[in-house]
Amino acid sequence: MKGSLFLCLVLVFISCLKKDVVSQKYLNFDKNYVVMSSQDHVLRLNGGTEAQLTLDQAGGGAFQSLLKYGSGYFEMQIKLPSNHSPGVLHSDIGSDNVHDEIDFEFLGTDGPSYILQTNVFADDVGGREERLHLWFDPTLAFHNYGILWNSHQIVFFVDQVPIRVFKNLTSIGGRYPSQGMLVQGSIWNGEGWASNGRKVDWSQAPFQANYKSFGILGCQIGNQCDSQTLPWNNQDKWELNPKQQSDYENVKRKYVYDTYCLSPRGKNYRECHP
Ligand SMILES: *[C@@H]1O[C@H](CO)[C@@H](O)[C@H](O)[C@H]1NC(C)=O
Numbered sequence: 001m002k003g004s005l006f007l008c009l010v011l012v013f014i015s016c017l018k019k020d021v022v023s024q025k026y027l028n029f030d031k032n033y034v035v036m037s038s039q040d041h042v043l044r045l046n047g048g049t050e051a052q053l054t055l056d057q058a059g060g061g062a063f064q065s066l067l068k069y070g071s072g073y074f075e076m077q078i079k080l081p082s083n084h085s086p087g088v089l090h091s092d093i094g095s096d097n098v099h100d101e102i103d104f105e106f107l108g109t110d111g112p113s114y115i116l117q118t119n120v121f122a123d124d125v126g127g128r129e130e131r132l133h134l135w136f137d138p139t140l141a142f143h144n145y146g147i148l149w150n151s152h153q154i155v156f157f158v159d160q161v162p163i164r165v166f167k168n169l170t171s172i173g174g175r176y177p178s179q180g181m182l183v184q185g186s187i188w189n190g191e192g193w194a195s196n197g198r199k200v201d202w203s204q205a206p207f208q209a210n211y212k213s214f215g216i217l218g219c220q221i222g223n224q225c226d227s228q229t230l231p232w233n234n235q236d237k238w239e240l241n242p243k244q245q246s247d248y249e250n251v252k253r254k255y256v257y258d259t260y261c262l263s264p265r266g267k268n269y270r271e272c273h274p
Helices: 018-025 242-253 264-268
Strands: 005-009 034-038 040-046 050-056 062-065 069-079 088-093 100-111 111-119 130-133 143-149 154-157 163-169 183-187 208-212 256-259
Touching: 034 183, 050 062, 050 183, 069 183, 100 143, 111 163, 163 242, 183 208, 242 256, 242 264, 256 264
Parallel strands: 005 088
Antiparallel strands: 005 183, 034 062, 040 050, 050 208, 062 183, 069 143, 069 208, 088 100, 088 183, 100 111, 111 130, 130 256, 143 154, 154 163
């Protein structure tokens, strides 16, 4: 067990238009994103098609999208630091005013497995943490982390496998993110946060996480973001398909080990007793 840190990651909306996905994959970082914290902690690689975020004692790198989105399917490829630190790779889409957020957070290792935490904030209410053990080592190669967000459901994907589904249950009193979201990525020191008091071992620094796939094909806020002509809003994206459903059941059975719905506070969340 070394230190703990957070690598914030990104959520990128990508449409399901196949020909676009290919070109979006190699899009330049600066086309859709801007560096938020310290230019010298965000390094462009491969002509700007890849970015490397660094965390050291001076701070961590962070970036966010130039625009805000209101729906989409977004995906980014990430490779966690190879120096095997129990890190948190934290990926979120956040909004400015009322706090809505949909995020991936990498909480480092727990024995041999890496922990991925997801959370959903709606109307400034979060606390919807869910944790699972990844079935691969995320430091060895790039993997895809994606989020579908339409007016019916939010689905978190890891390598196209659904790992979490959050339904729009506002009609029965649930909350659901509705604010325009920025796509953000960062790596940060998560000491004292989700680290069970473990400290960052700075002798292992710098910690470097790599990001690719900077295409964003979400719906820019202010447009008709619930339009069914957008591929991610299509009726076949309102629910998981049978293959996705069985993959999801498998993930829940084998890898998910902690969810807020099973904690005492679960009783306060409508979606925990639909
Ligand atoms: C959630 O679903 C309701 C219908 O049940 C719809 O009116 C509302 O716009 C949806 N919310 C969002 C943010 O899409």
